Amino acid sequence: MVDPALIRIGRLRPVRVRLEPEDEYLHELGPEPTFNESMYFNLYDPGIGLGGFFRLGNRANEGRGEMTTCLYLPDGRVAFMFARPTVTTNDAFDAAGMRFEVIEPFERLTVHYEGKVVLLEDPLAMADPRRAFTENPYAEASVALDYTRVSDMFGGEPDEPHERPGEEFARGHYEQLVAATGTISVGDQRWSVAGFGLRDHSWGPRTWQAPWYYRWLTGNVGREFGFMGSRIARRDGEGTRGGFVWDGGTLRPCHSFEIATDWDGPDHYHRAVHATLHARDDDGTPRTWRITGRVLNLIPLRNRRDGLVTRISEGLTEWTLEDGRVGYGLSEYLDQIVDGRPVGLDE
Numbered sequence: 001m002v003d004p005a006l007i008r009i010g011r012l013r014p015v016r017v018r019l020e021p022e023d024e025y026l027h028e029l030g031p032e033p034t035f036n037e038s039m040y041f042n043l044y045d046p047g048i049g050l051g052g053f054f055r056l057g058n059r060a061n062e063g064r065g066e067m068t069t070c071l072y073l074p075d076g077r078v079a080f081m082f083a084r085p086t087v088t089t090n091d092a093f094d095a096a097g098m099r100f101e102v103i104e105p106f107e108r109l110t111v112h113y114e115g116k117v118v119l120l121e122d123p124l125a126m127a128d129p130r131r132a133f134t135e136n137p138y139a140e141a142s143v144a145l146d147y148t149r150v151s152d153m154f155g156g157e158p159d160e161p162h163e164r165p166g167e168e169f170a171r172g173h174y175e176q177l178v179a180a181t182g183t184i185s186v187g188d189q190r191w192s193v194a195g196f197g198l199r200d201h202s203w204g205p206r207t208w209q210a211p212w213y214y215r216w217l218t219g220n221v222g223r224e225f226g227f228m229g230s231r232i233a234r235r236d237g238e239g240t241r242g243g244f245v246w247d248g249g250t251l252r253p254c255h256s257f258e259i260a261t262d263w264d265g266p267d268h269y270h271r272a273v274h275a276t277l278h279a280r281d282d283d284g285t286p287r288t289w290r291i292t293g294r295v296l297n298l299i300p301l302r303n304r305r306d307g308l309v310t311r312i313s314e315g316l317t318e319w320t321l322e323d324g325r326v327g328y329g330l331s332e333y334l335d336q337i338v339d340g341r342p343v344g345l346d347e
Contacts, residue, residue: 019156171204213344
């Protein structure tokens with residue numbers, strides 16, 4: 001477990017966070033209209049070239065949830081489904097065919113999905129969701145995955161608020177590198193999966209329009225190395241930078257995170273990522289990790305609220321470390337779209 005005194009919110013002073021085994025379960029529903037509690041899991045199996053992510057969010061005060069299933073198939077297609085099921089309580093992660101269960105806190109959780117997915121030969125078609133869901137074929141999908149601990153936990157709920165009013169994105173949030181085994185089927189194809197990924201859990205008020213933009217990078221090189229890099233930009237200020245690095249035995253919180261992007265096409269999707277994470281050892285010795293990402297496949301998702309349009313580009317990414325080791329994960333780019341352009345192009 002990470003010493004809470006080491007957790008930093010961007011470049012600000014360290015803040016104490018609380019994280020207990022009971023935080024793996026659902027929290028009391030808050031009074032905020034936009035209260036969200038969600039879990040997210042991703043994975044990639046390099047042996048078969050299959051990756052994906054799964055998310056359930058409860059927005060009980062709005063009477064609905066958010067369910068996302070995304071599978072990057074070995075042949076380059078993406079199998080995708082999004083739903084807003086009716087959700088009126090915060091009692092379980094179980095909606096729209098998806099179910100998450102905590103078997104042992106911090107050690108083992110399971111993910112199940114049974115339902116339809118749309119099959120996208122061109123994943124970029126999801127930039128126009130109505131057309132993508134109308135013009136592409138569907139198949140039945142089944143997911144049964146067992147997620148187990150690889151790294152220590154990172155994060156929790158700070159003792160003091162760390163977000164400004166109107167910019168809330170997660171009162172509590174933690175992440176963990178994990179291994180995943182199980183089965184995935186789409187149509188008449190079925191795969192046995194054994195890969196690695198990252199999971200997270202968030203609770204508190206959230207809208208996708210709160211950040212001006214963000215970059216969230218996750219990656220694993222087996223059990224020996226993994227990382228998370230986070231850059232959240234405010235409309236009127238620097239925002240935050242941070243993350244962590246796991247070296248197979250020690251989890252190091254990072255006090256700074258730099259990122260540069262190679263963009264592609266008139267819609268400006270990220271195609272290559274250049275990231276640097278900075279941390280310090282217990283004796284103050286600086287540590288730096290430089291990581292290059294190549295996006296293997298990408299699907300753009302869209303959210304609308306209060307007249308704003310938000311794009312969340314989900315890139316399945318191959319990561320290369322300075323020493324030549326190769327790993328895999330996700331690069332998630334959220335941007336508010338203004339005058340047809342993502343606002344974070346200059347980052």
